[in-house]
Amino acid sequence: MIEFRAVSKRFDDGTVAVDDLDLVVEAGTITVFVGPSGCGKTTSLRMINRMLDPTSGTVLVDGRDVLQVDPPRLRRGIGYVIQQAGLFPHRTVLDNVATVPLLSGWSKRDARARAAELLELVGLDGDMGRRYPVQLSGGQQQRVGVARALAADPPVLLMDEPFSAVDPVVREGLQDELLRLHAELGKTVVFVTHDIDEAVRIGEKVAVFRQGGVLAQYDRPAELLARPADDFVASFVGKDRGYRGLSFVDPAGIEVRGGATTRLGEPVSPSREWLLALDADERPRGWLPPGTSADGPLTEDLLVPGGSLYERGTAVRGALDSALSSPSGLGVVVEPTGRYAGVLRGAQVLDVIDRERAERG
Amino acid sequence: MFADLGKYLGNAGTRAQIADHLVEHVYLSLLPIVFAVLLAVPLGWACHRYRPLRGALIGVANVVYTVPSLALFVIIPAVAGTQILWPGNVIIALTVYTTALLIRPVAEALDAVPDHVVAAATAMGYRPLPRFLTVELPLAVPVLAAGVRVGSVSNISLVSVGAIIGSGGLGVLFTDGFSRRYLAPILVGIVLTLALALVVDLLLVALRRALTPWTRAQGVSVA
Amino acid sequence: MIFVDVWVWLSDPENWSGAGGIPARVGQHLLYCLAATAFAALIAVPLGLYVGHTGRGGVVLVGGGNAIRALPTLGLVTVLYLVAGGGTVPVLIGLVVLAVPPILAGTYAGVQDVDRGVVDAASGMGMTDAQRLWQVELPNALPLLMGGVRNAMLQVVATASVAAYVGLGGLGRPLLDGLRVLDYGQLVGGALFVALLAVLLDLLLSVVQRLVVPRGLRLAPASAARRRVRRGVDDSSPQKLVATAGQPDSGGSRA
Amino acid sequence: MKRTLAVVVSAAALLLSACGSSDSLGGGEDSGSGGGQIVVGSADFSENKILAEIYAGALRNAGLDATTKQNIGAREVVVTALQDGSLGVVPEYSGNLLTFFDKANELTTSEEVYAALGEKTPDGLTVLDKAEAEDKDVLVVTRETAATGIASIEDLAPRCGEFVIGAAGEWETRWKDELAELYGCTFKEFKATDAGGPITVDALKNGESQVANLFTTSADIAANDFVQLADPKNMYPAQNVVPLVRDAAVNDRGRAALNEVSAALTTENLAELVKRVDVDKETPADVAANFLQQNGI
Secondary structure (H helix, E strand, O other): OEEEEEEEEEOOOOOEEEEEEEEEEOOOOEEEEEOOOOOOHHHHHHHHOOOOOOOEEEEEEOOEEHHHOOHHHHHHOEEEEOOOOOOOOOOOHHHHHOHHHHHOOOOHHHHHHHHHHHHHHOOOOHHHHHOOHHHOOHHHHHHHHHHHHHOOOOOEEEEEOOOOOOOHHHHHHHHHHHHHHHHHHOOEEEEEEOOHHHHHHHOOEEEEEEOOOEEEEEEOHHHHHHOOOOHHHHHHHOOOHHHHHHHHOOHHHOOOEOOOEEEOOOEOOOOOOOEEEEOOOOOEEEEEOOOOOOOOEOOHHHOEOOOOEEEOOOOHHHHHHHHHHOOOOEEEEEOOOOOEEEEEEHHHHHHHHHHHHHHHO | OHHHHHHHHOOHHHHHHHHHHHHHHHHHHHHHHHHHHHHHHHHHHHHHHOHHHHHHHHHHHHHHHHOOHHHHHHHHHHHHOOOOOOOHHHHHHHHHHHHHHHHHHHHHHHHHOOHHHHHHHHHOOOOHHHHHHHHHHHHHHHHHHHHHHHHHHHHHHHHHHHHHHOOOOOHHHHHHHHHOOOHHHHHHHHHHHHHHHHHHHHHHHHHHHHHOHHHHHHOOOOO | OHHHHHHHHHHOHHHHOOOOOHHHHHHHHHHHHHHHHHHHHHHHHHHHHHHHHHOOOHHHHHHHHHHHHHOOHHHHHHHHHHHHOOOOHHHHHHHHHHHHHHHHHHHHHHHHHOOHHHHHHHHHOOOOHHHHHHHHHHHHHHHHHHHHHHHHHHHHHHHHHHHHHHOOOOOHHHHHHHHHOOOHHHHHHHHHHHHHHHHHHHHHHHHHHHHHOOHHHHOOHHHHHHHHHHHHHOOOOOOOOOOOOOOHHHOOOOO | OHHHHHHHHHHHHHHHHHHHHHOHHHOOOOOOOOOOOEEEEOOOOHHHHHHHHHHHHHHHHOOOOEEEEOOOOOHHHHHHHHHOOOOOEEEEEHHHHHHHHOOOOOOOOHHHHHHHHHHHOOOOEEEOOOOOOEOOEEEEEOHHHHHOOOOEHHHHHHHHHHOEEEEOHHHHHHHHHHHHHHHOOOOOEEEEOOOOOHHHHHHHHOOOOOEEEEEOOOHHHHHOOOEEOEOOOOOOOOOEEEEEEEOOOOOHHHHHHHHHHHHHOOHHHHHHHHHHHHOOOOOHHHHHHHHHHHOOO
16 A cells, blocks of 8 residues: 655755645555646656655555655565666666566576566567567567566556557557556556546546646546546546546446348348348358348448447447447447347447436436 | 966067967868868768768778877878978868768768658759758758867867977967977967867857758757 | 888888887887876776766866867977976876866766666666666766777877877877978878877777677667767757767867 | 858858968069068077077068078978978078088088088078087086086997987987997987977986987076086087078078178077077067167178
8 A cells, every 4th residue: 555645745946746645545456647747646656666755744655654765675665667668778678677686686597587487477478588678669668667667576566657658559458468467466556647548448546636736636537537526637537538437337237139130141132221241150240231132142342341349248338339330320249259249229328327327316 | 477478478579470370270270171061061962872882981081080180190291292391281181080070970960851851852843953952951051060060179179289290370389388498388379279269169159050040940959 | 202211111120129119119109098098097987977877067077078178289298298397207197187088078978878767767676876877877878988988099099199299209209200300201100100009999999899888789879870960969968079989970089 | 052152162262362371381482583582491499490580580671571480390391391492591500401411421620511511502502601609419418427427428438328318309310320430329228309408308307318419509508507528529510500591582682681690690699599588488589689689780
């Protein structure tokens, strides 16, 4: 557990970076600090491992005032990942990862063995260890950065905008990886980002900071989107926060119905409604518009491409999107295996949302 | 000490001689800069344009730049067949140094001109030479100017060595002061050399700013 | 022709023996240069590491380095000689003085040039100040540091020849003595040896540089070159006039 | 851009022309009858500079256009510059000049040397009247060394092997063998210093050398209490001050003026002039002007 008690940080030039912060990060959770630049989120993070010391107030890690601990010793027990990964260019990937174990007095052999383990854990090939950081892509460098932070098995992991320098596709992969690692290792993660989407995607709790180092709201992502504390938070979480809030609505009430389907390779006769074409493995391939006829067996070139697929049981945001993006107006629901499960209408999703709002009162 | 300096500088004839040496020093150190820019731009362009040439030219430049000045001052007349006492030897030697100094930055600056800018100029109908002179070269000016500044400070310092081979300039004050165990001329020579370097540097900064108004407008460097 | 004179001078066995012989002169010159550069490194590297590591005194250092770069070496050696009242020791001290700024500047720039993220990560991982300096900042500063050493060496080789004017031995001797009597063979021969020594010493140091600079840093020369160009352009950059390598674009001082 | 280019080009042109006009070395080249500017050259030591200033001043007082080019270097350089037209006049020393023109020369007395010099001087150059003033090479030792019983080169000879001699670089080529032949003196080591300048003097003072080659008019000898060694076998030839002129550069009026200077120069007044420059730090030009005034030239 990490606790901020009335923590303020004023820099030498007089700017107040953090103003009277009270906040508790629960052990074993991912907590995200988010806000515009200059809001004090990074400063707050850096006070946890004493890269900065507070001007007033106390920061506690597991009940212990960090100011009582020698900084290097404190830091060896706290993993730290930064934006450009900050890998040592003069050391191989393996030696980069082995750094903290070596600092903590492990033998070189043990440290390297541990490092190899971690490279595997973050999804990198073993022979990657012999390379130098300049020979890696940005996404690979970030994975190494995470591996390096985890090398000494610290209970706490601090991540300062770790994924903001990589492209969106890679970033999403890294976020998933982080969630998987977290599920596996159960570390306490404090994660700083300026990207609210990233915050609500990975955070169990999100702290929104505003300019001047003031904590504007500290809540679960769903609450943040549903009930912003003030105008600042409302505008920061964005115009489509209602829609994004659907990520957190329970999908249990959505009733999946059977729809009209047809099969690739079989003859088809004109119908007055849209027909969903499935392949031999029961996977949806596309929609056949009403009134289409085919002389022979049904082929793909007659089909209109489908919308997004909704995986049964996931957040209702996907369910609504599947309906909105479908040419037929019917959202296609699939099983986690990818097999066709049924269809749904947008109105059904809205009903579920209304019902939940009514329950919450 | 100050009394010595006062006495030394109190002589009108001495002051006139110092002024002569200063003028000599200025042209001995700055003419090579002008010549070197005229040489380094085409050579740098050649390095930029023809890759195989680059390694060879820059390699030669590196080696030439390594040769100590005193050695170059006497090798030049030996190779070029000029008189040992001809002041032009120093000018040739410093031109060689400054050219060696400038080729690589010029080539790299031309490399750094964005392709889209060159493409846009070509698309607008520029022929290669006008395009080079009006688009590519001006964009390389900041880098060229930085090199010229380094070269001017270095040349102003090096010209003094020429006094050993009798080429004139402020270095004469050092040889004169030394042979008479007289610190005053040496100190005057050092101060004037430093002052000259500073003034020329400031003038070059002003010149660069005048030639590249866009860098001021952006408030950032172009590279 | 002059090169005939040079050949005659070179092939005269008398010029290859004794205290004034070529091997003795080369040895002397080499000794002066290596000793002066080594002494300068002993002073400049720790100081440069300190200034770069703490960030204190950088402005003074860069300003002072620029002033020394503009200092005419002939003026410096004559002043040193006269003030000290003769002898070779003050001149050798002068060589050390001239070799300090390039190494200092190179070391300082090297440490300053280390990616802020890397330094931040080093602290964040729990390195002590000393560990950060030795394990991270120093290895990463080596390319620029070695560049500074190469500049210093060139400076010293050149200045040692000039210092023959105030009586220093070494390869400046045949050059100056040849000049006095226009013995072209001796004059140009001496000059060629000075030039050769400078080129060979630089080559030697470039080999040393390859050996000591960590492989991971050598793999990205292109980006470093780009950085250097940009730095050369930016007036406000503290590194603009400090040494970056023993190369023409280094801005190191020479004589 | 076009305007910038024009500025750069015109600046270069300006600098080039400045270069041309202050390039005094080329000045006398085509002057033929001696009507153009006469460049008086000097070697890189004070006495020679003073003499050059005196010559130039005398030529100017005779209504000619004269200037000086100082610090040119040793004889070989100066004579070359004279022959290739860079210089018009140089103050020279009879003995060394003769040896330079005639390597086989054995003559050493003042009159013999001067007479031979007239014959051996190459075409196109002329030696004018010699002055009484003489600035000979002289070997000196410290007072302590002299006290061990050394008053002449002959006394020195048996002990040469213990001593290091400090002298200008050219001394070795010119005198080393001669000294061995005539006196049987071969020094332990030759230390190249400068032509009677601070390095030679300091080397002797601080013991880096035990014998130094200086010049008879040097102010350092008295100042440091050095002892001049006698040269009983006249190894060093007489060194009367003589103007060496390029025929085409100096007309009769100029020659008369230079001869007038030679008539007025004595070793004593020359030594005094050197002291005023080296010790009292007066300028060669001032000292020269003063000399000309006092002697009504």
